[in-house]
Amino acid sequence: MNIQGRSSTDTGNGRNGILRGVTPVSAARRRVVNNVSTDPPKEDTRLGPANTILQALDHEQFLRLRQFIKRAHLVKDQYVYQQDDEIDMIYFPETAVVSDFQILEDGRTIEVGIIASEGAVGIASAFGSCRAANCTQVCVSGSALAIGRDIFERAVMSDPRLQRSIHAYLNAQVKQLSQRVVCNTFHSVEQRFCGWLLTLHRRSRRQSFTLTHEHVARVLGVHRPSVTYIAQALRDRELIDYGRARLEIRNSAGLEQIACRCSADQSALQFVH
Ligand SMILES: [Zn+2]
Structure with missing residues (x-):
């Protein structure tokens, strides 16, 4: 080895x-x-x-x-x-x-x-x-x-x-x-952002993450200001909270209502065996 x-x-x-x-x-x-x-x-x-x-x-x-x-x-x-x-x-x-x-x-x-x-x-x-x-x-x-x-x-x-x-x-x-491919082509950045957070939540079984807006921007293939703008709106609705290199999910049910269905389908991967 x-x-x-x-x-x-x-x-x-x-x-x-x-x-x-x-x-x-x-x-x-x-x-x-x-x-x-x-x-x-x-x-x-x-x-x-x-x-x-x-x-x-x-x-x-x-x-x-x-x-x-x-x-x-x-x-x-x-x-x-x-x-x-x-x-x-x-x-x-x-x-x-x-x-x-x-x-x-x-x-x-x-x-x-x-x-x-x-x-x-x-x-x-x-x-x-x-x-x-x-x-x-x-x-x-x-x-x-x-x-x-x-x-x-x-x-x-x-x-x-x-x-x-x-x-x-x-x-x-x-x-x-x-x-x-479908998600990145047809769904909004906000939907993808919420869906990705939910996928991360389900796969890691965690509520809070060491995460910067820059990292989320790299994940979604968008510019950082777009992530910051959406994150602020989600925080105003008390769905998430964030600070320096930290992001916490405060209301996953609320994120579900915004996210596209792709996140639910991807999360089902862990049950395929
Ligand atoms: Zn999608």
Whole structure:
């Protein structure tokens, strides 16, 4: 498991320049790697993993893999992969939430997917070596279980139940992506903002987040003043509250009334298995 090797090829490429205000790519990656525990997650023997895909492993299979599984603490704004990076580790979030970003030539970004405890970062590589389709960045700090791609591929090949679980998740990801296309084309920024907050709330099971208007603007692919304008209106209606790099949901039912249906459909991803 060569998780240290990635930093040796990390050149902190030019794309980082467009991500002003967040941790540089190279430093962020090193911190992700350094936060991967060297100890297997002992408590998992008793409780099982808190990730839906890993829960598809039968108990004996999980015990065999356990020696190769390490726990990572993913910190907000850290990059797990940049677009086109070769995937050498697969990360299974437990409490962390990770965003998939697409980056345009002019530096603008837009979020195209969210990965939480129902899924995994780099899971497409479970059936064969491949590169990251998107830039993946930690949105909500938390824990994840990490395992070498090649080791996990061998486990998948010998476990039809695990294969079915991963196929179900990949199909759900395709649906999520299709929904994003529709949402980004036809629904207002306010609807998308509220829907994204609700999705984040459901996936993380949290009410408050370390979040800036700049980050939300990157997620929605809009300019920051648009986010600030909408956030002020939502705060006036006591649906949210926010301060310096902090945002709290105060009335999720009220946000539901504004959000498009896309958020409810995307939140259903965690129940597909
Ligand atoms: Zn929508």
